[in-house]
Amino acid sequence: VVGAGGGSNDVQWCFSQVKGAIDDDVAEADIISTVEFNHSGELLATGDKGGRVVIFQQEIENKPQCRSEYNVYSTFQSHEPEFDYLKSLEIEEKINKIRWLPQKNAAQFLLSTNDKTIKLWKISERDKRPEGYNLKEEDGRYIDPNTVTALRVPVFRPMDLMVEASPRRVFANAHTYHINSISINSDHETYLSADDLRINLWHQEITDRSFNIVDIKPANMEELTEVITAAEFHPHQCNTFVYSSSKGTIRLCDMRASALCDTHSKLFEEPEDPSNRSFFSEIISSISDVKFSHNGRYMMTRDYLSVKIWDLNMESRPVETYQVHEYLRNKLCSLYENDCIFDKFECCWNGNDSVVMTGSYNNFFRMFDRGQRRDVTLEASREGSKPQQVLKPRKVCADGKRKKDEISVDSLDFNKKILHTAWHPQDNVIAVATTNNLYIFQDKVN
Amino acid sequence: MINTMECAVDAQSLISISLRKIHNSRTQRGGIKLHKNLLVSYVLRNARQVYMNEKYAEIYRMQQYEEVMTVCNEIQELNPLDLAEDCEEQSGDCCGNDGVSEPASLCCALLPVSHLTAVQSAHIQAPSACSAPLSLQSDDVCKETEPSFYRSCCAEAYPVSNWDFSTVNNNLHCNKTTVLDLDTHVVTTVENGYLHQDCCASFQQCCQGAQSPAKKRKVDFEYYISDIEEVPDFTPCKRAKFEDCSYANSEHLDTSNISNLISIFGSGFSGLVSRQADFEQALNGQFCSKQALASLGAWTRAIVAF
Numbered sequence: 001v002v003g004a005g006g007g008s009n010d011v012q013w014c015f016s017q018v019k020g021a022i023d024d025d026v027a028e029a030d031i032i033s034t035v036e037f038n039h040s041g042e043l044l045a046t047g048d049k050g051g052r053v054v055i056f057q058q059e060i061e062n063k064p065q066c067r068s069e070y071n072v073y074s075t076f077q078s079h080e081p082e083f084d085y086l087k088s089l090e091i092e093e094k095i096n097k098i099r100w101l102p103q104k105n106a107a108q109f110l111l112s113t114n115d116k117t118i119k120l121w122k123i124s125e126r127d128k129r130p131e132g133y134n135l136k137e138e139d140g141r142y143i144d145p146n147t148v149t150a151l152r153v154p155v156f157r158p159m160d161l162m163v164e165a166s167p168r169r170v171f172a173n174a175h176t177y178h179i180n181s182i183s184i185n186s187d188h189e190t191y192l193s194a195d196d197l198r199i200n201l202w203h204q205e206i207t208d209r210s211f212n213i214v215d216i217k218p219a220n221m222e223e224l225t226e227v228i229t230a231a232e233f234h235p236h237q238c239n240t241f242v243y244s245s246s247k248g249t250i251r252l253c254d255m256r257a258s259a260l261c262d263t264h265s266k267l268f269e270e271p272e273d274p275s276n277r278s279f280f281s282e283i284i285s286s287i288s289d290v291k292f293s294h295n296g297r298y299m300m301t302r303d304y305l306s307v308k309i310w311d312l313n314m315e316s317r318p319v320e321t322y323q324v325h326e327y328l329r330n331k332l333c334s335l336y337e338n339d340c341i342f343d344k345f346e347c348c349w350n351g352n353d354s355v356v357m358t359g360s361y362n363n364f365f366r367m368f369d370r371g372q373r374r375d376v377t378l379e380a381s382r383e384g385s386k387p388q389q390v391l392k393p394r395k396v397c398a399d400g401k402r403k404k405d406e407i408s409v410d411s412l413d414f415n416k417k418i419l420h421t422a423w424h425p426q427d428n429v430i431a432v433a434t435t436n437n438l439y440i441f442q443d444k445v446n
Numbered sequence: 447m448i449n450t451m452e453c454a455v456d457a458q459s460l461i462s463i464s465l466r467k468i469h470n471s472r473t474q475r476g477g478i479k480l481h482k483n484l485l486v487s488y489v490l491r492n493a494r495q496v497y498m499n500e501k502y503a504e505i506y507r508m509q510q511y512e513e514v515m516t517v518c519n520e521i522q523e524l525n526p527l528d529l530a531e532d533c534e535e536q537s538g539d540c541c542g543n544d545g546v547s548e549p550a551s552l553c554c555a556l557l558p559v560s561h562l563t564a565v566q567s568a569h570i571q572a573p574s575a576c577s578a579p580l581s582l583q584s585d586d587v588c589k590e591t592e593p594s595f596y597r598s599c600c601a602e603a604y605p606v607s608n609w610d611f612s613t614v615n616n617n618l619h620c621n622k623t624t625v626l627d628l629d630t631h632v633v634t635t636v637e638n639g640y641l642h643q644d645c646c647a648s649f650q651q652c653c654q655g656a657q658s659p660a661k662k663r664k665v666d667f668e669y670y671i672s673d674i675e676e677v678p679d680f681t682p683c684k685r686a687k688f689e690d691c692s693y694a695n696s697e698h699l700d701t702s703n704i705s706n707l708i709s710i711f712g713s714g715f716s717g718l719v720s721r722q723a724d725f726e727q728a729l730n731g732q733f734c735s736k737q738a739l740a741s742l743g744a745w746t747r748a749i750v751a752f
Contacts (some may be wrong), residue, residue, distance in 0.1 A: 090475055246481055
């Protein structure tokens with residue numbers, strides 16, 4: 001089975017936990033829309049369509065036999081539905097992306113965004129409270145000063161741990177179109193936000209202004225041919241970022257070159273295979289996610305059917321291409337009719353960039369081991385959810401000759417899709433979001 | 447569940463599905479999604495192109511059948527013996543097809559309508575300007591070319607770049623069929639239902655951009671284009687000049703030349719256009735009820751212009 005490390009250290013993925021409602025009747029507000037580990041991996045944040053953020057914390061276990069579990073740490077309402085009166089448009093509260101800031105002090109900070117507004121949240125712990133006020137009772141009522149006969153100094157006393165989330169900054173009114181990405185710069189001071197046509201650069205402390213660094217809006221909107229689909233800062237070079245487009249191209253930009261980065265420094269594009277041309281070629285070539293590798297040498301892109309690894313030094317074609325679910329190529333008509341062809345799958349790297357992961361349908365997710373050139377398909381389902389139960393590899397049968405334990409393409413449930421996955425920055429722990437459940441899998445600990 | 451009959455979806459249903467999606471997007475919560483609508487507009491454009499081409503091809507086929515029957519009647523009046531000799535001379539040159547023997551009577555050699563389709567003459571890298579060889583091709587070739595002409599579904603390719611008749615620059619892979627109109631003696635080129643009158647704006651561009659499938663022409667043929675020697679390829683541009691002076695040029699013709707031409711084309715005519723006006727009228731008639739398609743351009747622009 002595929003995992004980090006190589007050779008004989010094959011990872012066996014085991015079920016660890018599942019979070020969320022059990023029943024099949026999914027409330028729309030509970031649909032998970034983003035998943036993100038923080039930089040240490042101790043915290044795992046999810047956002048949902050209802051605008052809520054739930055943060056899980058890994059408990060430090062003393063037992064060496066099993067890994068730590070993730071338990072709810074904090075829950076808060078990040079965004080509410082809004083109404084744009086000028087355009088008569090409702091602004092969805094759905095959380096599109098969460099990004100953690102690097103930790104600077106005891107508190108944790110994250111950015112969460114919906115279609116229009118980005119918010120900086122501070123998550124802090126409170127485990128003691130002041131007691132012994134002279135003019136206030138414990139329940140908060142004021143004491144008549146005339147009744148005070150002696151003075152005392154208030155002291156801190158321990159209390160049950162309380163986790164508070166408070167919005168520290170609100171970055172609003174900078175995006176005409178729908179925000180699809182936020183990315184924090186390695187300078188720890190700035191971050192970018194990208195919508196369909198523009199990318200803005202913000203300072204984390206300043207909310208009333210941002211700099212526009214990319215603008216691909218044509219003078220005449222009738223000439224629009226492509227939109228921005230994702231953007232990310234380079235993990236080490238604070239001047240470099242990339243953005244992907246609906247045409248399947250990735251542009252790398254250097255902010256030192258000019259104030260407006262409409263002209264790219266590098267353009268990554270693979271020529272289309274003319275034999276695969278179809279009605280839906282434009283749709284399936286649209287890139288839904290772009291992620292730099294941790295070492296900053298590569299980037300990965302996800303389009304509808306494949307995952308591609310690009311070497312930043314080579315623009316002409318990817319260095320690796322992995323087919324996620326090629327058996328869907330003959331089904332594009334139906335997938336267009338039921339809108340599944342517009343699903344935006346994300347992808348992620350493991351800690352040492354040796355394995356990449358992405359989701360598929362039927363609650364399947366796929367891992368590709370770059371070094372060993374192997375791939376595996378696993379399933380996130382309640383049936384395989386006994387503690388420490390090893391996940392069994394799945395196989396989809398593309399032709400009619402279905403073997404035992406294989407699943408035919410026509411049996412796949414296209415309502416069960418895994419769009420969001422995350423990999424712990426150091427360990428073999430993965431978080432996989434089905435529609436409204438979050439699965440946590442870990443490698444088998446012997 | 448996924449429909450296993452994937453290839454049954456045709457361009458027209460894709461168009462209606464796409465328009466429905468665009469319409470529904472206006473009432474979706476959160477406002478119109480620019481990205482999704484842009485992608486839908488691409489599908490709409492692709493489906494529209496295929497649909498229009500199919501329509502043109504269909505009309506072309508219908509026209510062609512009628513013309514063939516007309517020509518057949520006219521040929522009946524000619525001396526069958528003269529024609530037979532010419533046919534035997536030319537048979538070896540016509541598309542190098544081996545298995546077909548020239549009939550004594552051209553009229554008899556007229557193939558069933560099913561073969562006389564507006565399939566691309568790209569296969570006709572012919573030594574002659576013989577467009578008719580299409581009809582002399584084997585069944586297999588014909589069947590093979592038709593699917594590649596346009597494939598309605600996901601899995602298979604179709605030459606998108608050929609089918610953008612909104613520009614004239616996509617003629618790099620023009621599939622042209624050369625036809626002779628026996629009524630007017632006008633030699634025209636038709637591109638598989640894409641009438642080159644649509645690109646009449648810039649014939650020179652067509653000429654320069656196009657690869658000619660009919661480079662090696664019969665010498666007999668060339669006197670027709672005596673005033674266009676500088677253009678080596680038989681491309682749509684010639685039609686413009688022919689239109690200008692075709693009727694004047696017809697004075698060059700005499701009976702013997704006509705018979706030569708007939709023999710060159712053999713027994714099958716892959717397409718004939720009798721009257722420009724007639725054809726256009728036919729087209730208009732076909733499309734007067736399909737105004738939505740004609741205005742699709744405006745549709746696709748409208749959905750992104752907000």
